[in-house]
Amino acid sequence: MVSFAGLKNQYERNWTSLEIRPSRLPDANAVARKALNGKATYQQIERLTGVPWYFTALCHYRESNFNFDTYLGNGESLHRVTTIVPKGRGPFATFVDGAVDAFRVENFIGAQDWGIARILFRLEAFNGFGYHAKGCNSPYLYGGSTLYGPPEARAGKFVRDHVFDPNHVDSQLGTAVILHAMMALDSSITLDGGPQFAGRAEPEDDAASTIVLMQQALNKLGANPPLAEDGISGPKTRTAVSQFQQQNGLSDTGLLDAATVAAITRAAQTGGSVRSGELSHVLKRLEDLAQIMRGGAPQGGTPQGGIPPVIIPPSTSDPISLFERLFSLINKTTPMPGPVTPTNPAPVDQLKQVVDLLSTLLSKGGKPALGQVNGALGETVGKLLDGKKTALGIGGSLITALLSSVTASPTAGGITGLLGMIVSAVPGLGQFAMPISLALAAWGVLGKMEKWAQGTAPPPKPMT
Template sequence: MISFESLKSEYERNWASLEIRAGRLAEANAVARKALNSKATYQQIERLTGVPWPFAALCHYRESNFDFDTYLGNGESLHRVTTIVPKGRGPFATFVDGAVDAFRIQNFIGAHDWGIARMLFRLEAFNGFGYHAKGVNSPYLYGGSTLYGPPEARAGKFVRDHVFDSNHVDSQLGTAVILHAMMALDSSITLDGGPQFAGRTEPEDDAASTVILMQQALNKLGANPPLAEDGISGPKTRAAVSLFQQQNGLRDTGLLDAATVAAITRAMQQPGAAAQNGDLSQILKRLEDLAQLLRPSAGGTTLPAIVPGNTLPATNDPVSIFERLFALINKTAPMPGPVTPTSPAPVDQLKQVVDLLSTLLNNGGGKPMLGQVNGALGETIGKLLDGKKTALGIGGSVLTALLSSVTASPNASGIAGLLGTIVSAVPGLGQFAMPISLALTVWGVLGKMEKWAQGTAPPPKVTT
């Protein structure tokens, strides 16, 4: 299986022996100088993402030959929504905005190891690891060096998707070759960025277990061509994800977002597994299965686990579902825009929760008994909350306002002490609870209007 650890020694060995071919040295130096001329722009990306500026320059060279009017993730125009994987990105105001987005969805933000082996591994991941199966050093890394092409090494190139020509020599310079030339021209470039803490995993390593499970699931669902179950979301995996999204009415991005992971998980289940008659235990079981897939391997906040012998939360308790969904959204939602990573806005969280619940609960085909407003969370939860949303929303808004005005005090007792304890245990209470409560209130009012419009509202009570 392809992994960084399995390839690390190979990258280090190749880098130590890399020589630029004499006939390509002038070209390599010219490309390196072009990259160095835009150093200030790449350093701006580094300040926003932590990704070393030489890495950004190398990606830019291979994806669009230093065209600053393109999206770094795939070389398409900055000014239109992207149509090849990653799809649906943009438009972006600047090249830097697009670069930050591209590195974010590649899980490069927050990475600590930028030594030469890890850098070459990440560069090759942009293009795919198919050359290893052919016994050829990737031209994406080594084109123009003695490590690729005759007489010193083997040739070969994927001339189009899934078609390998063993006699073709890629004429484009490889990223390792350009990096070698850049370092000869700029002594400030160093490659000693190893992990800061022993045993600390990199972001793409944390995501690998989820990607493997999704690759296995897509293969069982008939992915063609079959995917390598390697935990790397490369071009083939993203193409398979894109096809699944198209076939299942999801937003076509090619990315394993929370709704897509939920839909793939659901597609692997037996038909008819949806919760019935107001029992939410099956929904909670689905969420726990999904949480297990998305739970990071080390560090970070995880969802409450349901283990054998533990009692499931109350089966008619929608609060448990919202708690799990918000925890899930917080761990998986991509953050748009070139800003310092922060938690998603509460309104955005609520929308993602609704979208994810719709995916989990939508069993297709049947016309909902509830209207679009009252049945927005599916028939099961919709019935549970039917007639209660307005009251819950108003009550929640009032309670949130009261709790938000309380200052925790170690000397307080009675009701004040209890409220202070609650406030201190729920940081940012007003920021999250108030928008949800207000949204629930509006939802309830709209639901009542919908019933009146449909003629399904209960008759007024007779008063005497």
């Protein structure tokens, strides 16, 4: 399995010894100036994501040669839904919006380590780690330097999938070479973005174990070509995921979202595909609720009298879009047409994963895919939470937001000191607690709305 720890020293040695070939220095400086011209835009993205602006510039060079009318994740147009992995993204109003989405997909938001070794690891992961097995430095990083190509180093290039030509010299400049040239022109790039806490796992490290399991499962299901079980969601893995999604009625994105992970796991365990009907009945239920709240009725029903119609854009198969529309109705606001772009998208993404996972694990007929013991436990918990889910979810969200905003201080006293101790004792509190609280609140709200729609809500308590 490819790991950052196993490659870290090599990246650091290569960076220390990197020299741009004199014949390529004018080209490298020209590209570096183009990158610096976009610095103000890249800094906007850094403020929203925490990703250093110069890393965004390198990704932009790699994907679309600094075209600001493209999606950073794959170089396609901002103004259409993407058709290559990651599929189904956009359209986006601005380059900044698309870049934030692309970094969220890559698990870069929340990363702390932006030292040179981690930067080079992340850049090489986009193109794959196959060059290590060939004893050749990747031209994707080192093209145009003395670390790649004769006479100082070995040449070689994957001229097409699985075909390596050891005599081919890639003429494109590598991203490490561009970064080296940028640093010579802009002294503000210092590469001192190491992790605040030694040994802290980065987001992609946390995801690696799940990706390995999915690669193993896809290989078991007959992935062609077989995937390297390296824990990196690279181009080949995403293509295999996309093929599985197409074959099993899932949203074709090429990404390992919670629904896809659950479906691949179940398919590998049963030796076949999952039934698409098992994934759709929860979404159908949400569609029916949304239709009722518009002032109509589920398909096949009659309009509900007494409910004023609300103009809502056509509903989608995305449960988060439906949740947002339902919540906006409760708040007596009308959603604006088009995709919803929250100011802080992370909790929404996490809530979507929770909802997707729950919808996938539900089996045919609406019964949970649990045994007798777990099923009884689930029913017991459901009864205990009956009538309390919305309050608990909203309260938990507020408390989590409060705790997440507290900065721990050893000199603080009173309630501030207590909250600081809690936050420091539970790293990443909001990352886990917030999606759970939001899911609980959504569960409660939808349950109440369903009861109202069906006429089974309890009568109001008498006032004394």
